[in-house]
Amino acid sequence: MSSLRTLAESLGLSVTTVSRALDGYPDVSRKTRERVTAAAEAAGYRPNAAARRLRRGSAEIVTLVLPTAQGRFNEPLYIELMRAMGEPFAKAGYDLTLMASPPGEDELRTYRRLVEGRRTDGLIVVRTRPQDPRIEYLLGTDFPFVVMGRTSAQPGIFPFVDGDGEQGFADATAHLIGLGHKRIAHVASPANLNYALFRRAGYERAMTAAGLTPRVVETEPDEDGGFEAGRFLLPTADHPTAVLCGTDRIAMGVMRAVRAAGLNVPHDVSVIGHDNLPASTYSDPPLTTMELPITETGARLAEMLLARIEGASPEGMQEVRPLRFIQRGSTAPPKL
C-alpha cells in the first residue's frame, strides 16, 4: 500500500531522497536517513517489486525448473538443493524459486517464458539428457544458467557440477569384485537420462578390466522398474550374486524382487544403489549406496550462477566431483 511517494509526502521530502536513503547511498545526511528508515519501518514500506524490476532490468529471482514426470524423480534431492542454494542467493538479493513442469514441449515453453519475458535472472537446469534441448536453447541466448549434471553431445560451453558417475560405478563394481563376486549385473536407468550413460560406462569398464562379462538391464528409474528388472534377472540358477543399480529407487525394487524370489540380501544377492535417499538408511537391510554431496554442490552452483549473472565467462566452470561411497548392509561376499 504505502508507496515511495506517500512516504515522501508524509516526511516532507522528495521521493529521490527517500529512495536513496533506503538504498543506503552515502550522499544522504545521517539524520535524514534515520528519519526515513524509521518512517519506512513504521509504515511497513516495501518497494513494489514490479516497479523496481522494470527500472533495474533485473527480476531478483533465479529459478530451478523441475521436470516432473509422474513419480520418476528423486524429489527430496532437489529440495535439498534448494536449501543449499537458498542462502547464497538470498545474500546476493535473489529469491530462489522452483517451478514444476512436465518434460517435453511445455518445458521448453516454460523456459522461453522465463527467459524472454525476463521473469527470472538465471536458471538452474537439472535432470540432463545426453543431448538436451533446454541447454541447446539456452546456449542460443546468452542467458545465465548453470546445470546440475552434464550432457554428452552438446556443443558449447556452460557451467555445470556433476558427480563422477563413471568413476563411482567403476569403483563400486571393483568393490564387488574385491568381495569375490563374478556375476554382477547392472540395472540401468534409460539411456535418455545422461547420468545413466556414465554409470553404465563405469560399470562396463570395471567388468571388462576384470575379465568379466557385463550384463545390463535397462529399466524405469523407480521401484517398479527395479522390481521388474529383478524378476527378470533372478529366477535362473546362475543369477547374478550382485546387482549394481542406477538409483536407490531401482535398488529398492530389486531388493524386493530378491525377497520375492525367496532369496536374501546380502547373503544371496548384494545390492548397491545411488542417491542416498532418506529411505535407504532404513530399508532392510540398509542400502549400500553413493552420493554427490549436495550441500557443496548447491553452494558451488549458486556461486557459478551469480558469477554468470554478473557477466563472468562460463570458462572453467565445469566440475566433475567424486561420489561419496556409503557402505551399509546390502553388500557382502557371495555365498560359495
Place this chain on the structure above:
Amino acid sequence: MSSLRTLAESLGLSVTTVSRALDGYPDVSRKTRERVTAAAEAAGYRPNAAARRLRRGSAEIVTLVLPTAQGRFNEPLYIELMRAMGEPFAKAGYDLTLMASPPGEDELRTYRRLVEGRRTDGLIVVRTRPQDPRIEYLLGTDFPFVVMGRTSAQPGIFPFVDGDGEQGFADATAHLIGLGHKRIAHVASPANLNYALFRRAGYERAMTAAGLTPRVVETEPDEDGGFEAGRFLLPTADHPTAVLCGTDRIAMGVMRAVRAAGLNVPHDVSVIGHDNLPASTYSDPPLTTMELPITETGARLAEMLLARIEGASPEGMQEVRPLRFIQRGSTAPPKL
C-alpha cells in the same frame, strides 16, 4: 529483446494498436491483427513481465512457501501437490512457484516480502501449526491464500483442505482392535504440528471407546524419531502388539526398531503409517498406511485460491476430507 515499441515501429503502427491486437481486443481490424501476430511470432516477442505487472497490478504468480527444517518433511508430497495445482493455475494465466524457507522468523519475513512487495498474487500455506503465525499474519491483510491443513486455535476464517486425521486414526485404531490387538501404542509427531493433534485425538477416542488404555510417545516425525520411539516401546515383555504411527517415516523407523529387537513385522508387531510415501510400497513388509488423495486436494485448493484472487469470500471454503486407507503387509492379528 524485442519490445512492443520496436515491434510497432517495424510495422509502422502505434504501440497501442499492437498491444490491443495481441491482447485480442475486438476493435482491431482483422488484417492488422494478423499482420501483428505474425510479426510478433517472427520476432519472438514476449511482453516484459515486470512492465505488465506494474501496469496491471498483478504478478501472475502464485507461491507455495515450503518450510524446510532439515529432513523433517515429506517433500515428494509437495511436489505432487505442485503437479496437481500446476494445470489449473496455468490455465488461469498464473505461474506456480515454490520457495523454500527455514521455519521461524525468516519464514514470516519471506511472507512479508511476497505480500507487501506484491511479488505474488496468492499463497499456498502448508505444514500448519496449531496456532500459526503465518496464517495470523495473512488474516491481518486481505491477501488471498489457501491452506493445506488446518489450525486449531486460530481466530478468523480462511480456505483450507485437510484430511480427516481424527477419523482416519480412529478408524485405523478400530481396525487394529478388530484384528484382536489390545496393546496398541501411538507414536505421535510433535504437538507443534497441527495434524499431530487430530491424529492423536482419533487414536485416543477409539482406544477409550474400546475400554483400552492409550499409550502415546511423541517424537520427531522422521525415521530416526521412529527408531528411537520403537527402542523405547519394545524391550519389555508386554510391549505393544501394534504401533500406529503419525507418519510413514516414523513407521519406517519403528519397523527397523522392531527388527532390531529381534521381532517380526507384522507377526509380533503390526505397524501403520500415514502419507503413503513411494518407499512405503517397497518396504519389507509393505507398509499399511493412509493418505489424503493429493490430486483432488490440489485441484480444489487451486480452485479456491483462484476464486479468492477474483475476490470471492472465504466463506464455505473449508473442507475436511476422508483419508484413504491402504491395507498392506505390515498389519496382522496379534500372536496369541
Place this chain on the structure above:
DNA sequence: TTGAAAGCGGTACCAG
C-alpha cells in the same frame, strides 16, 4: 479502427 498520452512505482541522472 487507430493513435497520443498518461500513468503504474520505482531508480538514477543531472542540476542546484
Place this chain on the structure above:
DNA sequence: CTGGTACCGCTTTCAA
C-alpha cells in the same frame, strides 16, 4: 546533501 525529471515497457482512457 537534496530535488526535479526522464525514463523502464506496458495497458488503457480519450480523442480523432
